[in-house]
């Protein structure tokens with residue numbers, strides 16, 4: 001911590017900042033040709049919180065051409081008027097923002113991935129983690145396939161090319177049947193737009209509509225940004241195809257049974273999104289209210305850690321009658337963290353700045369609400385900052401249960417021994433982070449606050465909803481060389 005112009009700043013290495021989503025995806029079909037790249041751009045902007053490492057847009061050019069551009073950086077850094085203007089008017093386009101939880105931080109791993117194969121030219125954008133990707137890759141290599149990157153999406157593309165169906169949709173469908181794990185995808189092929197959500201629906205995917213256009217996006221906040229109306233969630237296990245004339249048909253993958261990631265509601269998604277018909281805002285607010293009823297703490301003020309715990313903090317305040325104040329201010333221009341996610345960069349670089357509102361907390365007993373404690377180092381630093389800024393007591397109340405187990409489905413929570421809750425109980429964690437008291441919401445209360453549907457809760461109780469017994473903690477990652485920036489209009 002250092003003093004800058006009368007303010008206390010806390011400097012937190014990127015690695016300390018908790019959990020991170022891998023990607024955001026969007027796809028649009030329009031009945032008429034138009035500059036869809038611009039709309040994809042605005043949609044990606046709304047999904048920026050899901051990945052800040054790279055961004056890309058692919059547009060169908062005609063039945064067998066795809067123009068695309070992708071590069072490292074935030075959406076605003078990758079795309080300017082110049083790049084957008086170069087992408088052709090089209091009826092179908094997809095986009096992607098990436099955070100590299102799996103795979104190297106490199107433009108070659110940026111998406112959409114565009115390739116030419118059995119079914120002609122295709123572009124694929126993927127969110128999630130395919131847990132048998134390594135196994136499939138090894139099989140493909142034995143068959144003579146070659147790989148350029150460490151992306152799951154390249155394995156998926158290769159598999160689609162390998163299954164040997166005459167018809168493209170059947171090929172994609174058969175390939176998806178072989179995938180295990182989390183995959184929400186949008187695909188461009190032969191002027192068609194295809195949206196897919198894995199049989200558990202781990203990662204969100206919604207469908208919207210605007211003036212005859214159909215939009216698929218990771219979160220409904222992207223539909224709002226485009227002024228599109230939310231139609232429904234893509235069902236877990238659903239494969240939806242939009243034909244060039246706008247006809248829509250859908251098919252279900254075998255074994256579909258919705259069990260989406262509850263962490264989307266706890267932390268990952270934007271508060272103004274709706275996922276599987278559950279309002280993220282309402283679930284966080286309700287969770288805060290439940291926490292207030294469960295844990296009656298003698299304190300002067302309550303506050304939420306910005307941004308994702310602010311809503312729960314307000315819920316706690318309303319239910320407890322303890323006034324809500326802003327205790328921490330976040331510099332919004334830093335990005336959501338993990339812009340450069342290599343291990344060395346995470347450990348050494350300073351990526352976020354929080355400062356304390358000293359006059360709000362000086363001499364006060366504070367209840368601090370946070371969405372989760374993953375590694376514990378951030379909580380420790382925040383509590384230390386708040387004490388140094390004058391808080392006389394800091395009681396930590398967490399709007400999720402203890403994170404005890406890793407995630408294998410696209411959220412960057414590493415091996416169990418890196419999780420502070422992996423081998424420690426709440427009392428031990430409380431001592432380590434330096435709080436006066438520490439309370440977690442019980443899992444059944446969290447599920448209730450999140451609408452009571454059947455969720456994946458694996459990182460809390462090891463109930464992953466698919467068999468992960470053959471996966472080790474550290475998933476193998478292939479390293480590879482860098483490639484140049486790509487910009488092509490492919491023939």
Ligand code: SF4
Pocket residue numbers: 202260261262263264406407408409410411456457458459460464
């Ligand atoms: S293990 Fe946790 S973070 Fe991963 S999908 Fe399940 S609920 Fe989400």
